[in-house]
Amino acid sequence: xxxxxxxxxxxxxxxxxxxxxxxxxxxxxxxxxxxxxxxxxxxxxxxxxxxxxxxxxxxxxxxxxxxxxxxxxxxxxxxxxxxxxxxxxxxxxxxxxxxxxxxxxxxxxxxxxxxxxxxxxxxxxxxxxxxxxxxxxxxxxxxxxxxxxxxxxxxxxxxxxxxxxxxxxxxxxxxxxxxxxxxxxxxxxxxxxxxxxxxxxxxxxxxxxxxxxxxxxxxxxxxxxxxxxxxxxxxxxxxxxxxxxxxxxxxxxxxxx
Amino acid sequence: xxxxxxxxxxxxxxxxxxxxxxxxxxxxxxxxxxxxxxxxxxxxxxxxxxxxxxxxxxxxxxxxx
Numbered sequence: 001x002x003x004x005x006x007x008x009x010x011x012x013x014x015x016x017x018x019x020x021x022x023x024x025x026x027x028x029x030x031x032x033x034x035x036x037x038x039x040x041x042x043x044x045x046x047x048x049x050x051x052x053x054x055x056x057x058x059x060x061x062x063x064x065x066x067x068x069x070x071x072x073x074x075x076x077x078x079x080x081x082x083x084x085x086x087x088x089x090x091x092x093x094x095x096x097x098x099x100x101x102x103x104x105x106x107x108x109x110x111x112x113x114x115x116x117x118x119x120x121x122x123x124x125x126x127x128x129x130x131x132x133x134x135x136x137x138x139x140x141x142x143x144x145x146x147x148x149x150x151x152x153x154x155x156x157x158x159x160x161x162x163x164x165x166x167x168x169x170x171x172x173x174x175x176x177x178x179x180x181x182x183x184x185x186x187x188x189x190x191x192x193x194x195x196x197x198x199x200x201x202x203x204x205x206x207x208x209x210x211x212x213x214x215x216x217x218x219x220x221x222x223x224x225x226x227x228x229x230x231x232x233x234x235x236x237x238x239x240x241x242x243x244x245x246x247x248x249x250x251x252x253x254x255x256x257x
Numbered sequence: 258x259x260x261x262x263x264x265x266x267x268x269x270x271x272x273x274x275x276x277x278x279x280x281x282x283x284x285x286x287x288x289x290x291x292x293x294x295x296x297x298x299x300x301x302x303x304x305x306x307x308x309x310x311x312x313x314x315x316x317x318x319x320x321x322x
Contacts, residue, residue, distance in 0.1 A: 016320075016321065016322030017320045017321060017322070018320040018321055018322045019320070019322070020320070026320075039321050039322055040318055040319070040320070040321045041318075041319045041320065041321025041322075042289060042316040042317065042318065042319060042321075043316060043317065043319035044263040044264070044314065044315065044316060044317075045263075045286075045288065045315060045316065045317035045319075046263065047281050047282030047283055048282070050286075051319075052287075052288075052317025052318045052319050053286060053287060053317065053318075055318055055319060055320060056287055056317070056318035059318070068321070069321045069322070071321055071322065077294065081291060081294065081295070081296050084296040084298075085289035085290075085291060085296055085316055086289070088289050088296075088298060088299060089287060089288070089289045089316070089317070089318060090318070156322070157322075204322075206322035207322065
């Protein structure tokens with residue numbers, strides 16, 4: 001079982017809820033992914049607009065846990081205030097903490113991130129920080145009170161997969177007991193399988209499913225990939241070699257030359 | 258009174274945030290509020306006095322990644 005703070009989860013695929021072609025497709029995709037956690041957000045709502053109320057009703061009907069994010073926040077104050085507002089609306093201490101530092105890559109501002117994490121953890125939030133693979137930043141986030149880390153695979157929505165295999169492998173090796181969730185940048189199920197094979201505990205997918213031609217089928221494909229990757233990790237993959245090594249025994253081979 | 262609600266200037270008559278939300282049509286909604294960048298919890302809206310020029314944010318659940 002995957003343990004995130006005090007919650008035990010059977011599914012290691014977390015799903016975002018944005019950018020689906022319709023609410024019905026979103027609902028079917030969550031079910032196809034067998035996701036138990038979905039990410040949500042807060043945005044302005046006009047008095048004549050009830051879309052947010054309708055969305056929340058759909059999510060509650062799915063019976064899943066919600067992980068509210070602070071997407072779009074660029075400062076510590078924005079992120080902390082958004083977390084407070086999200087806790088009230090969604091009724092959870094969980095928060096996916098995003099403090100964006102650079103708009104082209106949506107790279108986290110790791111200085112603001114660690115400061116916001118320190119404030120929110122002290123206030124009783126259970127913080128899921130969207131971070132990079134930087135080991136020092138990870139140490140600071142854990143020292144701030146985070147018990148889960150969410151390193152990026154590559155920039156949000158880019159679909160580029162795991163950009164820095166060395167850095168991510170080092171992160172996994174350095175923190176063997178910390179739940180690590182690859183968040184952002186995965187494009188196809190093989191990226192998710194690779195993340196799980198490297199030993200990451202879970203993956204969070206949004207755009208790769210929501211913007212697929214058939215989001216529901218893609219959600220199911222990611223679920224299968226996550227399960228396959230996890231099973232492969234537990235099964236103990238072989239180490240890569242530089243040269244061929246015959247798989248068929250050479251002892252007893254006939255001389256037919 | 259003239260206040261900025263979700264980035265749009267509105268003319269309102271209520272003096273408190275809770276009454277202002279009712280006046281603007283947000284009654285009964287699941288929303289969270291902030292005034293001038295500070296979170297105002299639901300149970301504090303009645304005691305939150307607004308003045309001319311205040312910036313009010315009214316946020317609702319929305320899709321997110």
